Each structure stands twice: as structure tokens, then as C-alpha cells.
Amino acid sequence: xxxxxxxxxxxxxxxxxxxxxxxxxxxxxxxxxxxxxxxxxxxxxxxxxxxxxxxxxxxxxxxxxxxxxxxxxxxxxxxxxxxxxxxxxxxxxxxxxxxxxxxxxxxxxxxxxxxxxxxxxxxxxxxxxxxxxxxxxxxxxxxxxxxxxxxxxxxxxxxxxxxxxxxxxxxxxxxxxxxxxxxxxxxxxxxxxxxxxxxxxxxxxxxxxxxxxxxxxxxxxxxxxxxxxxxxxxxxxxxxxxxxxxxxxxxxxxxxxxxxxxxxxxxxxxxxxxxxxxxxxxxxxxxxxxxxxxxxxxxxxxxxxxxxxxxxxxxxxxxxxxxxxxxxxxxxxxxxxxxxxxxxxxxxxxxxxxxxxxxxxxxxxxxxxxxxxxxxxxxxxxxxxxxxxxxxxxxxxxxx
Numbered sequence: 252x253x254x255x256x257x258x259x260x261x262x263x264x265x266x267x268x269x270x271x272x273x274x275x276x277x278x279x280x281x282x283x284x285x286x287x288x289x290x291x292x293x294x295x296x297x298x299x300x301x302x303x304x305x306x307x308x309x310x311x312x313x314x315x316x317x318x319x320x321x322x323x324x325x326x327x328x329x330x331x332x333x334x335x336x337x338x339x340x341x342x343x344x345x346x347x348x349x350x351x352x353x354x355x356x357x358x359x360x361x362x363x364x365x366x367x368x369x370x371x372x373x374x375x376x377x378x379x380x381x382x383x384x385x386x387x388x389x390x391x392x393x394x395x396x397x398x399x400x401x402x403x404x405x406x407x408x409x410x411x412x413x414x415x416x417x418x419x420x421x422x423x424x425x426x427x428x429x430x431x432x433x434x435x436x437x438x439x440x441x442x443x444x445x446x447x448x449x450x451x452x453x454x455x456x457x458x459x460x461x462x463x464x465x466x467x468x469x470x471x472x473x474x475x476x477x478x479x480x481x482x483x484x485x486x487x488x489x490x491x492x493x494x495x496x497x498x499x500x501x502x503x504x505x506x507x508x509x510x511x512x513x514x515x516x517x518x519x520x521x522x523x524x525x526x527x528x529x530x531x532x533x534x535x536x537x538x539x540x541x542x543x544x545x546x547x548x549x550x551x552x553x554x555x556x557x558x559x560x561x562x563x564x565x566x567x568x569x570x571x572x573x574x575x576x577x578x579x580x581x582x583x584x585x586x587x588x589x590x591x592x593x594x595x596x597x598x599x600x601x602x603x604x605x606x607x608x609x610x611x612x613x614x615x616x617x618x619x620x621x622x623x624x625x626x627x628x629x630x631x632x633x634x635x636x637x638x639x640x641x642x643x644x645x646x647x648x649x650x651x
Contacts, residue, residue, distance in 0.1 A: 254285065262289025262466065268620060275615045283601065283609045286553050287616055289466070290519035291526065297619030316441065323364040323444055323515055324434075332438050336370035339378075339431040345487070346428040350395025354428050355403040356489040356561055361432040362409065363515035363564065366498050369442035369505050370434030375404050377414040377430050382423030389418075392426050400430065406491035407498075442505050444514040445531035446567035446593040451511060453525060453536070453591030454573065456580055457497050457563040459546035463487050464520065464559025493562045500583040501564055507579065509572025516563035522556045524565045525591060526599055530617050532567070535596030541604045542590045552603045567593065 259269055262285065272280055272288050280288060294300055310319050316334055317326035324338035342357025358375060365372045377400055382389040393416075404411050409432070446453075464487040504510050512532075516524045521543070529536040540552045550558075566587075568576055573589060580587040599616070601609040 253279070258285070262286060263293055264289050268292060271620065272615075276611070280611075281609060283553050283556065284611050286557050287522050287526075287609070287611065290522050290557055291616050292619040293519070295518045296523050297617075299619045300622050300624075302621060303623045316438070317368070322441075323367040324370070326368060326370075326436070326441055328438065334370075334436050334438050334441075336365050336368045336434040336436055336441075337431065338364045339376075339429055340364070342428050342430065343426060346396050346399075347392065347424075347426055350392045351399040351402070352488050354396040354399030354430070355491070356399075356487040357428060357430045358400055358403040358432075359407075359489045359491065359494055359561055360515065360517045361430045362407065362494065362498070363517065363562075365432045365434035366501055367442065367444060367513045367515045367564070368434065368436065369440050369502065369513070370436035371502060372409050372432050372434045372498065374412045374433045375400070375409055375431065376412060376433070378427070379414065379416045379429070380422040380427035381416065381418055382420060382426070383418055386423065389423065389426075396426065396428055403489060403491045407495045440505075442513045443511075443531070444528055445512045446528065446534060447511040447532075447569070449534055449593055449595045450570050451532075451593045452568045452570050452573055452589050453528070453538070453593065454566040454568050454576065454587050455516075455521070455543060455563060455590045456500070456566060456585055456587040457516075458490065458493060458560055459544045459586075460520075460550070460555055460558045460560045460563070461546045462550065462554055462558060464561075465554055465557045487559045487561050489561045496583050496585065497562055497564060500580055500585055501566075503583075504566065504576060504579055507572070507575055509569040509575060510566055511569060512567030514565040514567075516560075516565060518559065520557055520559045520563070521565070521590075526613055526616055528565060528567060529593065529599060530613050532593060534593045535613070536591055536593055536599045538591040538599065538601045539603075540590075540601060540608075542588055544586060544588055552601065552608050556601070 254269065259266060290296060292299065298305065314328045316328050319325045324336045326334050326336045328334050338361055340361050342353055345353030362372050379396060381393050384390060384393065401411060501513060505513060512528060514524045514528050525536060525538055540555045543555050577587050597612055597614065598610050599613050600607055
């Protein structure tokens, strides 16, 4: 049965995109599958409007050890056996809805991307855009965003070493909040967000899963600011003290021979993290949602898969070595649980209490549509570029 427009709006899919999903699957998607597509085909996860633009940026150099988009972060050779991992990411709409938590969890997510590479996070930076500071709401957003960025970094012990703020009416209704993290790593010790062979186990470690952040990747960014009050539950709540422990535990875990991959649970939660790991591994995946530790009663598979609860990581672990991994995380007072297994094949199969609730080709989920816009050059820009600079009067620099 064709879904309603209201349902599609909730997950930020257009009617044309829904019809494309039906065409690719050869059938109507189930409710859980529709949620997966909404998350993975969102702008945040799929870059469907921006990937073509990003590919125009320079991305090749003999110093690049991990190229942009290949893993959780890019890595550049510093020389002397050292490299830096770096990643910048936006948290615009969450920060407009709930500025403190939106900005704080943006910082937390970017830090996890760095230590998922095996690098130790050493510095944070930011680039911010707001409306005019004379506006009361702008001041509210400004104070909340700066408070969230500084609070998370201070609690976790990673300094903010640089940043910039620009004010313009352009950003009155839509602030831009870009966070960056830099980490240090020895050459040859980069971790990958992938499994090694079929039979490898998928472990979840860190915070329990709640209902916070559901539709954060898809629905939140599609809402208008007038609707933002009802969307506060779609903004995640961070725990920097838990993340500080998670950093140390995960970096130590990467020294274990049985740990072959590490992935951050960020936007779209387990959905994005697990399916991206399977795609990188060129394998299928079984996921057992009933095994995911939860902090709220009555959560459905849909809610578990799309939750964006913070401070969670996925590990790919060689079968038979998981007890050593459990012992390590137990030492750090962290819970680790096997929630899946990589397998030969091309599908992600999701089970709940022994019943398969979804089976979907991974490439269909991750191959989001691409949109390219042909924007004509504005006349004012052409006029300005053709202006004769010699007729521009020089400023009078003499003192009165």
C-alpha cells in the first residue's frame, strides 16, 4: 500500500524518491525499511545535493594517507612517522532547535570520528555563522552554541584551539555550526571501519540506547523553524564524561588482535554505522535488535535502529576473541554486547527475537540519489567582476 505524504514528510523523502525505492526493491518497502531509507538517503548521510560539489574540491596529494570519504576521517602524513586525522562536520539544524545540546553533540560526534581512526583527539576548532547580534534570538543561539562547544570540550579535556564567528542577516533563521577535530596517530596504525571476513562479530559498546535523536538525520533537517519546539526530542543529549572513558577504552581495544574494525554511531545511529561497515567490508550483515541494551521500555526495532543516542561505538571482532574484548571494556566499566554478525552476501537482515523483520540489499540503501543544480551566474556578479578598478576612488587616509 502506498504510504501517505505525511509519512514521507516525517522521514524527509520525496514522492519521487519513494517511487525510486519501490522500483529498486521491486516491491513496497516495509515500515522499518522506509525508516532506513529515510535516514540513509538524507542529506546528512547521503549528501545527495552536495556530493557533486564536494567532489570539485582538491583531494589528492602524496601526503594523503586516507582520502576524504574513505573512512570516518581523512589522514595526512606529517613526516617523522606521525600523521594527523581530521574531520569537519556541521550540526546546523540541531543547534537551531536546541543550541547547547545541538552544538555539544556535534563536538562529541566529530571526536568519535577521530578516535574511530585510532587517532588520539588533541584539538577542536569551529566555524560559526549567526544573524545580527542585536537580535534576541541570535544572542540566545550564540550563547547556547558557544556554551555547548566549550562545555563538551572542557569536560572531555580537549582544547578549542581556534574558531571564527561571522554575523549576517543571511543566517538569522539558519545558523551554521561547523565543528572540527584533529587527532594524532602513528603512521601504519590507522583503524578501518570494516570487518575482515564473514563470521566476524559486530559489537556495540558505550551508552544504552534510548529514543533521543530518532529522525535526527532525516526528519529534523527537513522541518521549519516554526515546528522546532516539537522536534526537541530529535536532538541528542551528550555525556562527555562517558565519551572520555570511551576514547581510552577504544584506543586500547585497537591493540587487541581480535579487534579488526571500529565505527562511530553518529547520524542515523546503528543504521548508518552498521550498514556502512558492511558496505566497506563488501559483505552482508545480520543484526539482532533485541540484543541492543536499552534505557527505555517498549522500544520498537524501528526506534532502536534509528536512535541517535550518543557515546556509542561499533566494533568488528574476530569470532572467538570476543571474551578478551569484553574483559577490556569491563575494566573501563563499559558494557559491550554482540548485536550482529557479518556474512557472505549483499543484504542487511534485521532480526527481532528470532523473527526477521527486514531484509534489504545494502547497495540499495546506501546508493542515495544525486541531485545537481545548474545555477546561472547572477548579473550583479558579472557586473562587479567587469568593473574598472581604476575609477574606484582611493580612501582618504589623512587625519583630520
